[in-house]
Amino acid sequence: MKVLIVEDDLVLMDVLSFTLRREGYEVVHAQDGKTALEQFDTENPTIVLLDLNLPQLDGLSVCRHIRQKHDTPIIILSVRDSDEEVIEGLRMGADDYMTKPFSPAQLTARMETVLRRVGQSAPRKLSLGTATLDPERHLLEQVDADPIQFSPLEYSLIELLMINGERVLPTQTIIDRIWPGGGDKAMLKQLVYRLRQKIEACDIYIDSVPGVGYALVQRKR
Amino acid sequence: MKVLIVEDDLVLMDVLSFTLRREGYEVVHAQDGKTALEQFDTENPTIVLLDLNLPQLDGLSVCRHIRQKHDTPIIILSVRDSDEEVIEGLRMGADDYMTKPFSPAQLTARMETVLRRVGQSAPRKLSLGTATLDPERHLLEQVDADPIQFSPLEYSLIELLMINGERVLPTQTIIDRIWPGGGDKAMLKQLVYRLRQKIEACDIYIDSVPGVGYALVQRKR
DNA sequence: TGATTCTGTGACCACTTTGTGACCAACTCA
DNA sequence: TGAGTTGGTCACAAAGTGGTCACAGAATCA
Numbered sequence: 458m459k460v461l462i463v464e465d466d467l468v469l470m471d472v473l474s475f476t477l478r479r480e481g482y483e484v485v486h487a488q489d490g491k492t493a494l495e496q497f498d499t500e501n502p503t504i505v506l507l508d509l510n511l512p513q514l515d516g517l518s519v520c521r522h523i524r525q526k527h528d529t530p531i532i533i534l535s536v537r538d539s540d541e542e543v544i545e546g547l548r549m550g551a552d553d554y555m556t557k558p559f560s561p562a563q564l565t566a567r568m569e570t571v572l573r574r575v576g577q578s579a580p581r582k583l584s585l586g587t588a589t590l591d592p593e594r595h596l597l598e599q600v601d602a603d604p605i606q607f608s609p610l611e612y613s614l615i616e617l618l619m620i621n622g623e624r625v626l627p628t629q630t631i632i633d634r635i636w637p638g639g640g641d642k643a644m645l646k647q648l649v650y651r652l653r654q655k656i657e658a659c660d661i662y663i664d665s666v667p668g669v670g671y672a673l674v675q676r677k678r
Numbered sequence: 679m680k681v682l683i684v685e686d687d688l689v690l691m692d693v694l695s696f697t698l699r700r701e702g703y704e705v706v707h708a709q710d711g712k713t714a715l716e717q718f719d720t721e722n723p724t725i726v727l728l729d730l731n732l733p734q735l736d737g738l739s740v741c742r743h744i745r746q747k748h749d750t751p752i753i754i755l756s757v758r759d760s761d762e763e764v765i766e767g768l769r770m771g772a773d774d775y776m777t778k779p780f781s782p783a784q785l786t787a788r789m790e791t792v793l794r795r796v797g798q799s800a801p802r803k804l805s806l807g808t809a810t811l812d813p814e815r816h817l818l819e820q821v822d823a824d825p826i827q828f829s830p831l832e833y834s835l836i837e838l839l840m841i842n843g844e845r846v847l848p849t850q851t852i853i854d855r856i857w858p859g860g861g862d863k864a865m866l867k868q869l870v871y872r873l874r875q876k877i878e879a880c881d882i883y884i885d886s887v888p889g890v891g892y893a894l895v896q897r898k899r
Numbered sequence: 900t901g902a903t904t905c906t907g908t909g910a911c912c913a914c915t916t917t918g919t920g921a922c923c924a925a926c927t928c929a
Numbered sequence: 930t931g932a933g934t935t936g937g938t939c940a941c942a943a944a945g946t947g948g949t950c951a952c953a954g955a956a957t958c959a
Contacts, residue, residue: 548790
């Protein structure tokens with residue numbers, strides 16, 4: 458997936474390039490509005506990150522120009538933070554507007570959010586150790602092992618635990634998120650039991666902290 | 679267009695209701711997480727505005743529950759503003775995250791931005807492997823095979839699946855899009871059955887992932 | 900206007916999923 | 930030290946799911 462970063466601040470450009478490459482994106486960039494449009498035509502990026510204060514052609518003009526012919530997601534990154542300016546940017550066709558300074562982690566999360574909406578990216582897979590969870594097919598995949606298929610409730614539980622890393626998730630939080638209509642501890646312990654049986658040959662397991670909750674952790678070697 | 683506002687602060691609720699009605703939205707609301715899910719099922723809103731700190735069931739549980747089955751846009755409105763919390767909200771399936779306090783004008787601009795991306799029309803022609811869908815004539819064409827003519831509902835389903843690539847589309851999402859007025863799983867499984875019969879000689883087929891949904895995939899050779 | 904197609908519905912079936920109850924060991928607390 | 934709680938285990942049965950088939954009314958077509 459290719460990102461066009463349009464930014465004249467070279468320090469920020471470097472930080473963003475590094476972060477996005479580490480996330481697996483291919484990165485191209487431009488330092489002024491005119492070059493941005495040229496790059497857009499030649500590189501055909503999946504998403505554009507667009508500063509507004511640019512030499513040669515301002516960012517809003519770039520945004521308007523792209524949006525006249527293309528549906529490519531655009532996120533504006535700007536120091537201008539008044540409501541009027543945010544609204545103008547969004548109405549000019551941007552999909553999101555982040556005011557500087559922002560954290561790279563939040564930027565990549567917002568990029569994923571927009572890409573998810575336009576159907577350009579599969580949901581991110583979650584990993585713990587060598588185990589990888591497939592959110593589309595509700596599978597757990599691991600090297601040298603058959604994938605494990607989960608039922609809806611099993612998947613719901615393991616996803617929650619995996620999102621939380623190896624930290625303990627409180628019992629009542631788990632119950633609320635799995636059974637918003639109402640569940641109880643007996644149902645959860647039964648579900649934990651069934652899930653443990655399915656993953657017993659994996660590198661990960663469900664640890665319980667009595668009186669607190671559960672965590673997904675890696676088996677030690 | 680119907681908005682479900684999930685907010686337990688009645689002052690903010692009133693302000694938002696007034697603002698959104700003035701913009702032409704139909705507004706329904708809930709003051710706690712459980713009621714929110716009930717309202718979601720009965721009202722089938724176009725978009726959800728979701729506080730996180732809620733009685734009965736927290737907003738992240740509501741968000742996750744909705745997103746497991748539906749692709750209705752969700753914007754989180756919360757006082758929690760750390761990067762971690764924003765990222766968690768977006769990863770739990772929200773389309774945007776606004777921290778309180780925010781201006782109603784920016785909220786409506788962000789709603790428009792997300793809604794702009796919903797229900798976009800299909801590209802001109804869709805292909806998967808050697809099979810090509812003709813949107814004007816509702817045909818599937820393949821080299822060395824007679825074209826297959828689809829009924830309106832059959833075409834609607836295969837187009838949805840083809841837009842999604844070979845990825846799994848959740849059952850309820852498919853139902854929402856094919857029968858906006860309300861469909862059910864029995865209707866969908868019947869439609870899938872009929873469509874499978876029509877494409878059984880093709881290079882593509884409908885794969886089901888029990889408990890999740892369906893995908894259009896290429897037959898392997 | 901009759902023929903044909905489309906669509907919603909019901910039924911059957913095999914299988915899976917889920918909620919529940921029961922039992923037990925370990926732990927906590929008064 | 931006894932009562933109560935909790936987490937783990939096991940089995941049962943109800944509910945749900947996905948696939949298949951056919952029926953019949955509505956819609957469309959020629």
